[in-house]
Amino acid sequence: MSKTIVIIGAGFAGTMSALSAAKLRAECGSDDEIDILLVAPEPVLSIRPRLYEADPLQMSAPLKALFDVTNVRFVSGFVRRIDTKRSTITVDLPSGEQDTLLYDRLVLAAGSRVVSPPISGLDEHAFSVDQRDEADELWQHVHSLADRPRSAERDTVVVAGGGFTGIETAAEMPARLRSVLGEKADIRVIIVERASDIGPDLGPGPRPVIEEALRSLGIELILGRSIVSVDAGGVTLDDGARIASSTVVWTGGLRASPLTEQIDAPRDALGRLVVDADLRVPGHPAIFATGDAACAMTDGLGHQTLMCCQHAMPLGRFSGHNAAADLLHRPALPYSQERYVTCLDLGPWGAVFCEGWDRKVTLSGSAAKPVKQQINSTFIYPPKADRETALAAGRPGITADV
Ligand SMILES: Cc1cc2nc3c(=O)[nH]c(=O)nc-3n(C[C@H](O)[C@H](O)[C@H](O)COP(=O)(O)OP(=O)(O)OC[C@H]3O[C@@H](n4cnc5c(N)ncnc54)[C@H](O)[C@@H]3O)c2cc1C
Structure with a gap:
């Protein structure tokens, strides 16, 4: 009987989780054995880092074609409840009805929100x-x-x-x-x-x-x-x-999705589930947390992930891979991401680009602006909806060459 990976959220982490799980499934020739199901209100990636720019309604990218070519089943809905004892989630459907879905592995990628x-x-x-x-x-x-x-x-x-x-x-x-x-x-x-x-x-x-x-x-x-x-x-x-x-x-305080509170496990001050190196939630072997919903170590020096795309996308790739690896009896890949950069848009003045955790400025003003524009217009967008490109984008460990 086929097994099901349920991913909650179609943000940067959820989308990459789906692609990486689909990639490993394809490599193992196991499309019939594993169902990958992604639940979110709409099959659209909201480009949150660009919402301070003009015309915010345009800041999105469609995902349906990407999911179709990778054989990821999209379910439109909003998850209300996670029952870790029964391994189920309860979803509010657009019709107003509720549905209960069973999971063998769950990837929680429901992101974060600004709290008032x-x-x-x-x-x-x-x-x-x-x-x-x-x-x-x-x-x-x-x-x-x-x-x-x-x-x-x-x-x-x-x-x-x-x-x-x-x-x-x-x-x-x-x-x-x-x-x-x-x-x-x-x-x-x-x-x-x-x-x-x-x-x-x-x-x-x-x-x-x-x-x-x-x-x-x-x-x-x-x-x-x-x-x-x-x-x-x-x-x-x-x-x-x-x-x-x-x-x-x-613009104050981001907080992880309230769904994190439904899993009985340690959370940090931002409400993120503290995960192990495989991005698994301690005490819940079938549950992975990722993106803004997770707090993971990025390296052996004590740096934790931040709520940013730079971490959400790679976290997504590792969580999806590891959820599929579990079901396919493959080794998990421990997440690590040593390089860290910061790029801040400073409007018509330009931008500032920093490297490392001490944020040493390496470019500023008009010299840094094209880097920010490239991040915002290319690096954080989903790949083309052809199967080969889409599966390649799910490979754990790849990062944009900023
Ligand atoms: C204005 C702004 C500027 C930013 N600038 C930058 C920047 O310059 N660089 C950078 O790296 N990061 C930036 N960020 C942060 C970045 O956007 C987040 O870190 C990133 O979106 C996290 O990705 P994610 O996939 O974890 O979550 P999200 O992108 O928040 O996606 C969460 C997904 O889960 C879905 N979801 C939520 N709850 C449920 C539910 N109950 N049921 C079903 N689905 C659900 C949502 O609909 C969405 O699809 C910025 C954020 C904002 C708001």
């Missing part, structure tokens, strides 16, 4: 660039500002959070606002960051470059301050200061 802390008015009034529909709502709103009379509120954007996403979002904003409001508008873009430094998680390496870029784009920084409330007219900070703004973008 309990700040008064945040859910009602702040925008986000985390998901395509949310980012589109922001850009529709920015375009609608042109219909409003000139005011400080209209012309000011507050970006809450000065981490990776906050910096990229803010750097795009001045040019976007000018294109909507005209060159003469008195625009202000302000980043509010509660840490005392911009890009607190990026460390000191790229900071001088980031500060120079933001200065040259006219972006203001308010550091060491938190937003305590948001309303339709602006934000209030913890020192009582008020910033008038009808556009507040929340």
Whole structure:
């Protein structure tokens, strides 16, 4: 009887898991023995790293043809429940009905989401660039500002959070606002960051470059301050200061999918399941976690994976391979990924490209911009939907040559 690998999620990790499992299955001539089933709301890869750019609804890539040529069965639905005792998942189907699916191996690749802390008015009034529909709502709103009379509120954007996403979002904003409001508008873009430094998680390496870029784009920084409330007219900070703004973008805290909580195993502070070298969840031999839903060691030096495509795609390849290897009685491949780079878009100023975990800047400004453009337009997209190319893209250990 055939066995089933169920993959939850069609993001960077889930897609690569499906391709790598299909690749090993094909190499073993076992297409009839293993069913690979991927469950997600739609067969589309949402290009989340580009959602701070213009036209966010376009930031997606179709996956159905890719799944068809690799014989991966796509099930449209949203997983509500994982029952680890019965080895089943419960799926809400688009019809409104629920279905229960059995798995022999489960790969949890349900990703992450930005979470809103309990700040008064945040859910009602702040925008986000985390998901395509949310980012589109922001850009529709920015375009609608042109219909409003000139005011400080209209012309000011507050970006809450000065981490990776906050910096990229803010750097795009001045040019976007000018294109909507005209060159003469008195625009202000302000980043509010509660840490005392911009890009607190990026460390000191790229900071001088980031500060120079933001200065040259006219972006203001308010550091060491938190937003305590948001309303339709602006934000209030913890020192009582008020910033008038009808556009507040929340970019703080990512958290792993709540499905991770349904598996009784250790999780890190981001809600990610802490996995072993094979990306298996300890205590659950049939379950692998991957991408933003997993916390794995990247090397023997103590570096953990980050919530980024650079880790999600290779993690996906190893998790899919290892789930299939288990069923095909092949050896598992331990995940490792020693090289680490950081590339941050800095809007019209350019970009910054760093190498290593201490983020030593090797390219900046206009010299780094083509690298960022290549990452965003090529490296993070799925392969062509022909069988040979698609299966080759699933090989564990391959990385884009950045
Ligand atoms: C604005 C922004 C900028 C970013 N910039 C960068 C960058 O420059 N570089 C970088 O490397 N990374 C960047 N990232 C992070 C990167 O996008 C994530 O690390 C990556 O998307 C993680 O891939 P994933 O496959 O684990 O999860 P996701 O891409 O989040 O995919 C999760 C999948 O699971 C599905 N899913 C979720 N819940 C369920 C459920 N219950 N049932 C069924 N399916 C479900 C989703 O629909 C989706 O298909 C950025 C993220 C954002 C939001």
